């Protein structure tokens with residue numbers, strides 16, 4: 001049996017010495033306010049009831065005991081309903097260490113890819129498996145979480161199928177194009193996608209403050225010449241761009257520009273950076289959409305640098321070496337993370353046959369929630385005294 005970690009009070013914290021020789025420092029206030037006892041955490045809602053303002057900032061535990069299963073703490077009485085005593089399983093404390101390396105280690109890392117790293121077959125799940133088995137659904141969610149794309153084949157050619165595919169994962173995210181929308185070339189197109197022109201690599205609806213999360217495009221018919229689909233990993237594109245032009249990268253990641261989509265029925269204008277970074281400086285996505293960017297509102301002295309950088313990034317995004325190019329056949333549904341993946345379409349000739357896709361979105365949180373639910377299946381996710389987060 002593994003040795004029991006040791007715990008001692010040091011200054012304003014409890015320091016845990018783990019059997020592997022590492023230590024974790026847990027602040028007293030943090031240890032108090034995360035308590036899972038039924039007075040501090042609602043047993044059904046699993047949300048915090050203890051009030052931050054009732055806990056003295058300099059609270060010190062009365063006792064600290066390293067037991068074989070976890071850390072037991074008793075607290076002085078305070079305003080509010082009080083506490084029954086705190087117990088943290090060692091595993092829970094380990095998973096919630098707050099040292100910088102620990103926080104970084106548990107940040108989800110995206111696997112970047114270029115056109116030669118994967119094929120459509122690698123990320124394809126047949127509809128029957130997706131719709132009726134947990135493993136099929138999990139495979140789709142895992143693909144979206146790691147490489148940002150997934151494909152479901154054999155989806156029934158029916159108007160509402162795209163919504164059924166969405167709802168297998170989570171709630172539909174409605175936008176100004178509706179709960180779902182038809183992509184086909186038509187007169188009076190209110191969107192460049194509803195023409196037969198080529199679409200350069202883009203993130204959909206970049207003029208919205210929040211980009212729609214996960215995008216679904218279900219092919220109802222594709223008999224026209226041309227119109228091939230292209231998916232591009234913006235993590236790989238921006239990594240390459242950062243290596244080639246660090247200053248340009250910095251500019252696109254820090255200087256926001258305006259995106260606008262203006263029509264009789266909507267008026268969407270927002271600012272955002274073309275490259276989006278997380279707090280660690282890692283790229284989480286892009287806001288790349290030449291058709292709706294602008295008018296570019298950077299300072300006059302920055303204008304030339306901006307366009308140079310922007311063209312440099314675009315040149316990489318349109319490089320076929322970065323592309324996964326394929327023909328979407330009737331019944332296929334391509335699914336991708338709309339921030340992390342840029343998608344494109346070659347021009348097609350509508351006189352040669354019908355081309356009709358149906359699209360919809362779900363919020364990205366729905367994907368992550370479904371994925372975690374599938375991963376924890378069969379385990380007692382609260383594990384007696386377990387995770388709030």
Ligand code: OGA
Pocket residue numbers: 183193199204227228229343344345357359
């Ligand atoms: C879209 C789009 C791609 C296609 O509707 O947002 O990019 O293949 N469509 O028509």
Ligand code: ZN
Pocket residue numbers: 193202203204343
């Ligand atoms: Zn699009």
